[in-house]
Amino acid sequence: MFQESEHGKWTISSSDESTEEISDAEEPSTSSVSHSGHGKTSGSQYPCSEARKVAHKRKVFPVKCNDQSISTEISPAKNPRTSQQGLSWCLSSSDEETESEGQSKHAQNHTVKEEKYTEPKNQPSHRCGDNELSVSQKPEEHYKAASEGQDTWDLLNGRNPFRFFVTKVNGIKSKYNSGALHIKDILSPLFGTLVSSAQFNYCIDVEWLIKQYPREFRKKPLLIVHGEKRESKAELKMMILLYEEGLRVVIHTSNLIEDDWDQKTQGIWLSPLYPRLPQGTTGSAGESVTNFKSDLINYLMAYNSPTLKEWTDIIQEHDLSETRVYLLGSTPGRYQGNQKEKWGHLRLRKLLKENASPLPAQESWPVIGQFSSIGSMGGDHSKWLCSEFQESMATLGSSVKTLAKPDVPIQLIYPTVDNVRQSLEGYPAGGSLPYSIQTAQKQLWLHSYFHKWSAETSGRSHAMPHIKTYMRASPDFQKIAWFLVTSANLSKAAWGALEKNGTQLMIRSYELGVLFLPSAYVILPLSPLGPEYIFLPNAYFYFYYTVFIFAWFCFADRPWIWNIPYIKAPDTHGNMWVPS
Template sequence: MLQEGAHGKWTVSSSDESTEENSDNEKPSTSSLLHAACGRASGPQYPCSEARKAAHKRKASPLKFSDKSFPAETRLAEKQRPSQEGLGWCLSSSDEEPEDQEKQAHKETVKEEKNDAPKEHPLNFHKDNELSENQKAEECCEAPSEAQDTWDLLNGGNPFRFFLTKVRGIKQNYNSGALHIKDILSPLFGTLLSSAQFNYCIDVEWLVRQYPQEFRKKPLLIVHGEKRESKAELLAQARPYENISFCQAKLDIAFGTHHTKMMLLLYEEGLRVVIHTSNLIAEDWHQKTQGVYLLGSTPGRYQGIDKEKWGHLRLRKLLKEHASSVPAQESWPVVGQFSSIGSMGVDESKWLCSEFQESLVATGSSVTTLLKYGVPIHLVYPTVDNVRQSLEGYPAGGSLPYSIQTAQKQLWLHSYFHKWSAEVSGRSHAMPHIKTYMRPSPDFQKIAWFLVTSANLSKAAWGALEKNGTQLMIRSYELGVLFLPSAFGLDKGYFHVKGKLLSESNDPATSFPVPYDLPPEQYGSKDRPWIWNIPYTNAPDTHGNMWVPS
């Protein structure tokens, strides 16, 4: 389908969501699910977003940059591409000369080969091949750590209990202190009686394989938000497993999702609760950066004191009650980092720099006093080149579903964007699916608070005020953990930042492991945010491929 706007004509492969609030979600369309049911060879074996389906398609049928005999879909995209002059962003992933692009692609390809990057999928992609790829990944780096190492990791010198997931394709020392789902489900922690998995996107067959053999027939409850065809597809996945039951989350408000990601693990010895940011699919535990009390969102319209139970008003209440004031804190910025973006409105005053900012800067001090200083907002979201140069290449953008329809309505937002960079932890080339928010000091060496959550930057996730501020409306289920210095007995009112800005002599008990580099680097004049549903054909990714989503 062709769409024309301020950025020219585009071939749009999504369901062209016309309602603003739908664009930030990863919800599958009915037509795509029916197509998947009829021809599974072209897509994943579970309900997922159009962006992820496009990524699966491109992994299965990569479009080589060096191949001059492009398929019809690529020629169509080339024909429709307008002049880049005066556009809000360029379709190319780089403004380098073609010769420089090819040299750079060769260097990056060699680098990935040295890092044992995953091999490309064959063109004839089918279930057996997908299973083989997943199993190879599990054998390569997704196997659990040595038992004692895992035990020490979870019960040793990590007072915050904040962990990242292991990433395949980076040096093993950068996976130090990281966990895979098999580590979390290890029998080392007790005798599992039953478990519950709350999530958005679920591959049942893959999930079952992550449990130790002795626990795979234990009762498993899956809490989801699927409806109609996608629900039927999810239930069909579980037919071979008599121990699996389902609970459908209630979603009465249009375009809401069950986006919470949580595990409840009941053992003979007790109960464990794991809050994380990964979907229950192989890709999210393979080459993505993810995070593993409490702050949530629940669909509904809330008034009176109920407004402070959920969403960004819940965060505001917690910060007012438990965050300590720090001298000169009015100059401390706020940082948001996420993998998807919803419609923010025609300008920053509609939500981002009004009600949402008020919640992020709240402390025991007056919010109004702090706001008049114009607290800076830094938003961390991958550039096109971040995605292009990642371990997965362009298909990594399938988990970053920012659409052209939403982006071209809010060009003002892009002035807030900063690049994804995690060089210190060796994770710059693993695209983020983690979502975090924090209040750092101006020199980025201290943090007043840190939040890891499933909530992306959207009104659907965080809630938006209605009826002159008397009502908060939330569309989706979300869940996160707020880390406050006061909860760890730190009377100074802040954590130190663990990273390159600090000496090794800092006490690890007060140094928080931020999962990306600080200070964040603002987009340059040639940087563009990743938009999943437009083509990128002027520069190859780390596998020598182009990106044409349709």
């Protein structure tokens, strides 16, 4: 349903959630959401998750460290999922994952003492340095707009063959924003004369979003696809931008709210500008070697939405042959037979088996993942992480690691309490990392796999990561066999879980990402762009960014858990974290 405002004509659709058992025939529905004449959505500006709401509350009403009224016993915030536990499925978000089906109905009533947390006994022992950040430390400078800094057009079209970027961060040295983009850069008229656009996201502040478009584009048609109806949450984060000059697809990890584009590290893939095909072109014209065009159309068709049919037709009319990444998505449902490999981690397994190459000593190459939320994975590592998920991640060509030989290391990057406390935002940054105490207490075994961002070596380390990436890299981290940027967090809901003795894959959420494989790129000699852009034949490439620097958790490190208090040490703004 189109609606008029001073910002022009725009539409909001929502993915619905079924309370019935999943069937292959069930698809998300769409509905209209009311707004004011200025483009605001109804309700709270921060509807993303309970953790985000608490973070917003603490920004508005901070609790100072000298506040003597704070009790040393504080209950964790209530889990908003409790009322949904009887449902067969839901759409997860990048900010909050579905709890396991067996979660106690009274978990939210637990009383948690100040910073109560039990470390797993098998945590690796490593010496920790003192990486405290002064409370008085302030951001050094604001990031510069594209017009004031480097030539964004040159950056996009000549200096980054992977077309992978991180977001600009407000409050760090300009050199650490080199090669980074803000949403205003993406929507800049430098990239084309906009005709219409579609924004797919979980959490959206429409008024803020409209202001990110140049004034001359604010009256152009805008379709917003989200997942807020009846607690359903579609996690994919994508833009489709139609220009007079062509079409562009953007897949990223940010919500469409100001906080996610201000002081967080996010990942972005921007497609080339796809030209329109000659009129009357039919069939597979404009397809890439990675089948990106047909995969994107099939993904949008999975919504079974007449509104999106218009966009699939637009994609069909353009030449996407220059795409060098593979599309990897998830859609809710239960899949059998040849449908099993269309989505989730089995889709990744298939792509790696067919398009990646075995490497010497590849067993020692770890799988590395970083994410902003964690779902329930069972009572021990064999239930999912180090069985079906590891098998998919460890695939390189025909070499598939079996369940009987799980010798490929898994290294998981997740922020510590001190990472959050010492970040530019302080404790409220933890609102975008909703790992709950209810889930953490049931899987302490998982924490022995955790690594942290290294504050000592990364200039972006104080920008809280909201990025989600997975890769297979050499132990020295100098070579990468494959790399994935995606909306998918570490959860069975996002990646899928096998059922019925492995004959069926069940997925609970919508996800979208792009997979980089060396075989899809032109092999270059030593590049004048620098060693990070050197390709090596059909095996691996250098793909280095500071966002990947990490270190082992130490005994003193604790993973961030959003719904327990932290009142022993102040954050960078002199505040404590009291979620209730």
